[in-house]
Amino acid sequence: MATSYFRGYPTKVIDGEWCYTDTGVKITDDLRPCKKCGKEYEFNAPDPCLGLLPGVAFACCGHGVQSEAYIQFKNSSVRLANFIVMDSNDESIPPHSETAQQAG
Numbered sequence: 001m002a003t004s005y006f007r008g009y010p011t012k013v014i015d016g017e018w019c020y021t022d023t024g025v026k027i028t029d030d031l032r033p034c035k036k037c038g039k040e041y042e043f044n045a046p047d048p049c050l051g052l053l054p055g056v057a058f059a060c061c062g063h064g065v066q067s068e069a070y071i072q073f074k075n076s077s078v079r080l081a082n083f084i085v086m087d088s089n090d091e092s093i094p095p096h097s098e099t100a101q102q103a104g
Helices: 098-103
Strands: 003-006 009-014 017-020 056-060 070-073 079-081
Touching: 003 017
Parallel strands: none
Antiparallel strands: 003 009, 009 017, 056 070, 070 079
């Protein structure tokens, strides 16, 4: 069975259609907001969790699923994947941790 994620929600193929694992509803019939931040999407707009990023052609925050996050730069020379998007207000990350320093 094929499985994946859509905006942070686990999905699977049912009768040839991608559906949410928790409800079985087709993703095209229930376009959910980001599972991590709850922000809604607009057609043909940037990922609302990230906004416009300079020098970036495509990006996705992963919506709480680290392995789904990616950034494709406009010059196509670098693609970053499997990273964590951290909010500057995330109190679960100590301000002087190695992770916080790399992110800032």
